[in-house]
Amino acid sequence: MVLIPRAPVSMSRRIVPRKSYAKLPTVLEVPNLIKVQLDSFQRFQEEGIKQLLEEISPIKDLTGNRLELSFIAYEFREPRPGHSEQECHERDQTYSAPLYVKVRLLVKDTGEIKEQDLFFGDIPLMTSKGTFITSGAERVVVSQLLRSPGVYFTREEDPVSGRYLCQAKLIPTRGAWLEFETSNRYVLSTKIDGKRKIPITTLLRAIGYGSDDDINKLFEKEEKQSEHKYISITMEREPNIKNKKDAMLDIYKKLHPGELPSEANAEKLIHNLFFDPARYDLGNVGRYKLNKRLGVDISLKERTLTREDIVEIIRHIILINNGKDHSDDIDHLGNRRVRTVGELVQTQFRIGFLRLEQVVRERMSIIGTEAVTPSALVNIRPIVAAVREFFGGSQLSQFMDQTNPLAELTHKRRLSAMGPGGLSRDRAGFEVRDVHFSHYGRICPIETPEGPNIGLIGSLATYSIINEYGFIETPYRKVVHELSSKDKKLAGRTVTEDILDEKGKTLIKAEAVITTEIAEKLAKLKSKKIKVVPFVTDEIIYLPADEEDRYVIAQANAPLDENNQFKEQRIEARLADGYLLEEPAKIELMDVTPKQVVSVATALTPFLEHNDANRALMGANMQRQAVPLLRPQAPLVATGMEMEAAKHSRQVVFAEKAGTVTEMAGNIDEKGNTKYRITITHDDKTTKNYDLMKFVRTNQGTCINQRPLVNKGERVEVGQVLADSSATENGELALGQNVTVAFMSWEGYNFEDAIILSSRMVEEDMFTSIHINKHEVEARDTKLGPEEITRDIPNVGEESLRELDEDGIIRIGAEVMPDDTLVGKITPKGETELSAEEKLLRAIFGEKAREVKDTSLRVPHGEWGKVINVKVYTRKDSKNGGDDLPAGVNQWVQVWIAQKRRVSVGDKLAGRHGNKGVISIIAPKEDMPFLPDGTPVDIILDPIGVPSRMNIGQVLETHLGWAAQLLGFRALTPVFDGANDLAIEDALCRAWIVQQSGAIDPNPGENKEPFNKEVAINWVNERGYDGKAVFNEKLNGKAREIGLRLWLEELNISAKKLGSEELEKTIEKVNAEGRFSPPTYGKVILNDGRTGEPFDQPVTVGSIYMMKLIHLVEDKVHARSTGPYSLITQQPLGGKAQFGGQRFGEMEVWALEAYGAAYNLQEMLTIKSDDVTGRAKAYESIIKGDDILQPGVPESFKVLVKELQSLGLALEVINEEEAKIPAIEDTEEEAFKLETEPQSTEEPRWKEVDKDVRD
CATH class of the missing domain: 3.90.1110.10 (RNA polymerase Rpb2, domain 2)
Structure with missing residues (x-):
């Protein structure tokens, strides 16, 4: 066996063009996918506030004849200095602009008019990405469907x-x-x-x-x-x-x-x-x-x-x-209808304005008319409170899902039927949640959550837009049945009835084609309508659901000829909720594209039409959970939506104008922040700076890191990708990795959807991701004096402080582990009554010995990584410039820690077809099954997971991905319009021929094809077949036929003279008899990596796109020996967040009871849980090496007794001899006795232990 080192599948060395399997032309480009958010908020800024001011203006006093307050005009001023988007992110501030309103007050008694520009609060602004930044976190306002x-x-x-x-x-x-x-x-x-x-x-x-x-x-x-x-x-x-x-x-x-x-x-x-x-x-x-x-x-x-x-x-x-x-x-x-951001914010503003109106009226009745001014009447608190309440607490203002660019985009396009005035998940019935025929092209029938919110939260379809009334519209192409006699489009059209001139003479007979000459004659006639054979135009109309119900609509893939006329006599069409076969004359509209039915996330699944809807739903939802990887790879088998999704997520940087890259640099600004940017000088000599984000933490702790794709001096065109983001490659969405997959069982390690991964994935960092955590600490003024950030921390050795600078703050680049000090901080302790010894020390050493508490910021349990950034903010004072900090805060330090997480056992991987699983073993690559050429597979999936789930799309992707990997192309197969069976079989046969002919170049150069086509063509020609026909893409099925005949001949079976049916039967017979699988089956004889022996049956092998999901095992694994206890029951807390213990519950108790393990059980329920005195004594016994004494009474039993006593029941605990047991004395008294009695020679150690127990 030979292990061949293999270049990664990533094609980032050269941009390989996509080979499209789409059969339909692009009639309409994908619209701006976040236009819903941007337009709505712009409408609110321009018209919404104006409407509200008009609604309440003028405000008259209760009598109506003293004072009148009118709102004349308003304006948003520039955000305050230091409140840019980036600064608000870093400093946990809100990105907003001050709203000023021109207010006019008319004093009716004197006729005096007073005007003032009043500040009406800071109104959160929408960023160019369609989000809001409130308190440093990006939020999205979800549209509501009501x-x-x-x-x-x-x-x-x-x-x-x-x-x-x-x-x-x-x-x-x-x-x-x-x-x-x-x-x-x-x-x-x-x-x-x-x-x-x-x-x-x-x-x-x-x-x-x-x-x-x-x-x-x-x-x-x-x-x-x-x-x-x-x-x-x-x-x-x-x-x-x-x-x-x-x-x-x-x-x-x-x-x-x-x-x-x-x-x-x-x-x-x-x-x-x-x-x-x-x-x-x-x-x-x-x-x-x-x-x-x-x-x-x-x-x-x-x-x-x-x-x-x-x-x-x-x-x-x-x-x-x-x-x-x-x-x-x-x-x-x-x-x-849909209530978008603008309308939701306006509704909230209306509440504020109505409260404001009441306040103004009340003040008008109290205040005298002599000294009254608009500012004395107007109180803006109700408006500020209403806005804060909406952005901070509304069900529709949500913390943005920023796991990856797709998650951002889909969150902005989400529709919720819940929220104020909407449905609640308890009362919503099946009908509201179900897919409705009017959702076609408007709301995706696939993408919705799986839990109790199923059907209540949806996603806008790819091409849908929202009209001025809030109804969702979808585009259609117009079908024309008649044209004006003067219309230039008449030439080349076929008429459906005889056309007469003004004298009654026949100009053209029915079913004849109008020539240019006849079209000119018709143009001279009086204007009249001429009926032609229906044809589809590129004219687009947008329809809301109720209007659409009146039209007969053909689907986008209805076959058309070169004149855009329907080829068939009967066309599949729909009318409202019915499906019909109609003649062309009755068709009025046609779908724009097959993917207009589904949302962006769903349209990213290749071969969607071959998947069961339930699995397609999981696939669409799991793509949003994919973690951006260190080395992103765009999928080998894509759908064409990858570029659109990346573009509209606004994470990829595109050139706005053509020009030349003149600078690529990281400059440090006056505040000490490093700015990374690409500068382009346009052809009109203007320049534009494109700022890049480097290692920025997202809401979910993943990492945004933009990487330039251009070089200094390079010429760029409009729309060219300048920089990639964390989950994109060459401007295409890249959420996972292309890996070589085998569908087979392997030692039971992939039982029940478990996944076997090759160690190559770990070694080459293929599924490695970066995660960033932010930690912060404030030094405040306390009643006992100010807290101090310092390196001088009591009772902490120099070893623990080695990575801190002279101010006590960790240095950038330091590797940190749990409990390491990040920022040293001391807090003054309350002065207690001093003992004689302490008084003496104070007298000798003075203030030096004063008590301070160590309140340093430390790395939390279970976290580790490298410090990548530190920011220190200090309060402004008269001498030095400083920062605006909240009252009582003198210093504020932020520390960012990055972790490089490799893939590990327990991580969740998923494909795009709802095929998810947890890694059960990372096997050495030399033990993995290997291909005939010695290449080990990367991942082994369970074949049993395919038939019952009915997501056959993953198998088709595997086959086409295999061909694409070997032939060096990237496939583009849009949903409902992708590669068919024949196209995939053709590709597989070409790949087999290239392999057999030895045409694959083991070390392709920078810009070379991965195989030599001439070698492959000659190999086919030598065997008596047409080599060029094999690689002619227009000859559908030819590569399949030649490939299968050659395969039979390689097995010494003559195939040249076999007819088509005989060929198929022979192939089936050979496949059934032996261990040979034809190239069209996409199967290979694999060898066991441990023994070198071949497996019994051919195995489906190919290239599949797998993603690592955010459900990482490292975030879930947790262990504790001692830690915090509940105050009342004195039992350990539960859960990782509380640093809790493992609950030994009712069923676990049964298990020990079943074994009769009485002493183990007693320990579990007492000294290992809530017997306070017992656990302290047990710890002491372990330290001394003594036997552990008899356990006491659990605290929870005492709580129960006290509970019953509080109900007036005189409860006593009696033993077998009917003697009363004082089991229910206060634990605090016992603990106090324990502290005061001399327990051990190792007193300092014991005090530390007892403190831990009590905490």
């Missing part, structure tokens, strides 16, 4: 009559809900804000249709056509109400029972409920939806309810009851 305001009609079957009865709900943006229902006795009634039922005719009378005749006229037509006279029956149920006054008083009594109604109050109530803009607002969206559903044409500026609206709703209820109209589907995306 039921849209408007009217909804539903039908429910009446169990008595079996008829379907209609109900309706009118939901405003702000104000009272109005509900309508039909009883089983055909009475129409309404509820206002869920209160008592009111007959519908009473409501109609109250809003102005006072008499019976008025009401009957409104519904005359519907009543005539209806089997049941709904209005007449309802009128009969009205007790003694015949006019508007009676109706208003009746409604008032039902809404305010117990109050004495008056006509004026009742009229005011009705007006306030539905017709007062301050109290009732449908919003733009509500009015738009109401007009659309009811078929009325009321101005969009009319945002309150009108009488016509209520009449139309009642009319629709009658029509639905009669089966002449349809009810609404509340889960349809036409009835659900």
